[in-house]
Amino acid sequence: MFSEKIISWYLINKRDLPWRNTRNPYKIWLSEIILQQTRVSQGLPYYYNFLEKYPTLEALATAPIDEVLRLWQGLGYYSRGRNLHFTANQIVSEYQKKFPENFEGLKKLKGVGNYTAAAIASFAFGQKVPAIDGNALRFFSRFGGINEPIDDPNTIKSIFNFAYDLMEGADPALFNQSVMELGATICVPKNPKCDQCPVRPECLAFSHRLQDKLPFKSKKIKVKERKLDYKILVNEDRIWLKLREAGDIWAGLYDFFSRELVPKLPVAYSFQKKHILTHQRLSISFQIIILENDETPDGGKFYSIKEIEALPKPIVIDEAFKITMKFLDQLS
Ligand code: SF4
Structure with a gap:
């Protein structure tokens, strides 16, 4: 049986x-x-x-x-x-x-x-x-x-x-x-x-020797290429983060500033990362920008390093955060 x-x-x-x-x-x-x-x-x-x-x-x-x-x-x-x-x-x-x-x-x-x-x-x-x-x-x-x-x-x-x-x-x-x-x-x-x-x-x-033909699938997942551009805003020993909202990848997690900065500020260090999700292939560029004034852009806030360590972040953002910490350590 x-x-x-x-x-x-x-x-x-x-x-x-x-x-x-x-x-x-x-x-x-x-x-x-x-x-x-x-x-x-x-x-x-x-x-x-x-x-x-x-x-x-x-x-x-x-x-x-x-x-x-x-x-x-x-x-x-x-x-x-x-x-x-x-x-x-x-x-x-x-x-x-x-x-x-x-x-x-x-x-x-x-x-x-x-x-x-x-x-x-x-x-x-x-x-x-x-x-x-x-x-x-x-x-x-x-x-x-x-x-x-x-x-x-x-x-x-x-x-x-x-x-x-x-x-x-x-x-x-x-x-x-x-x-x-x-x-x-x-x-x-x-x-x-x-x-x-x-x-x-x-x-x-x-x-019937069909092991490699079965199971049969009709649809293939379409993978979208997507570029993301982050500015990692550093103010003394704090970094600016925002909570991602529903309706996109990573809802409920924290990431960096992702709009254009006006005026453009000098970039202290930049790096790239690739990240693959089920439906999206992400090419992400990160620019570390050291701010010299206390201005806080809307939509998020500056967090201490300890706070950031405890916040939920997408894994690629966590990796970028670690690279940023390494870079900042070398500066000090
Ligand atoms: S159930 Fe899977 S592993 Fe078992 S004989 Fe059939 S194809 Fe082979």
Whole structure:
């Protein structure tokens, strides 16, 4: 039987990851949000740091948002960090500090989509609902020989139903974890390790030699080239920063002055950086400008070095801040 085969394989071959040894919905939710669009090796230290700083949902809910985003720094997709904080507050105030215990209820939480709701519902509450992440999608698309675009909601729905039927009689948490682990470690995007796969005899992609054709995707992500131009305004031992607003990349994080300075002021040092986001390729130029008067441009303010260290910043801004500090150290 399919589920027995993959679960036996999983119990022998699984990686020992901390969120797999718990049924605590807070820890499971935290791990799932951290791991969205993030590799396990990159997410693991963040998971430990968050649990150490916020061991409970209430501790996270009562923390200042800047502190949460600062801890999130480097993981990217900062809306996840903001949603984490928002949702912790939502559960405390609207759900009497308890996670909803089923798939439909969990989906009402901000930042919790079908996959995350299914993961929490099955891992924490044992509900029979397939958790279809990218690994599971790829695995099922190959195993079932599904030649439909996996970025189409209808295909995702039919893979969900396909998985639901295969789940019959199995422990939902173990089933979901087995599928995702197979996708992550055996049915990998390039050169899947079919010789180690427990369901190879039944796999349609394998029998038709379609492993490198499936899964099939219809759309390609369009990447936009974008130039950013920053002036790093230094006034004695403070640097000017502003909070980025919603509607663009890095909302809720701090960055430098990015308008034209009138009049133009002499540049003490300049450097360039490239940074790649999912939909944008950024070419960024930075100019350090030492101000000699106390004038503060609108839209932000001067912060001390200590304050800046504690503020949440995009990783490339943090790198530029460190370069600036090095430069200023050499000057003094
Ligand atoms: S046999 Fe190969 S392609 Fe099929 S599910 Fe297993 S690893 Fe993936």
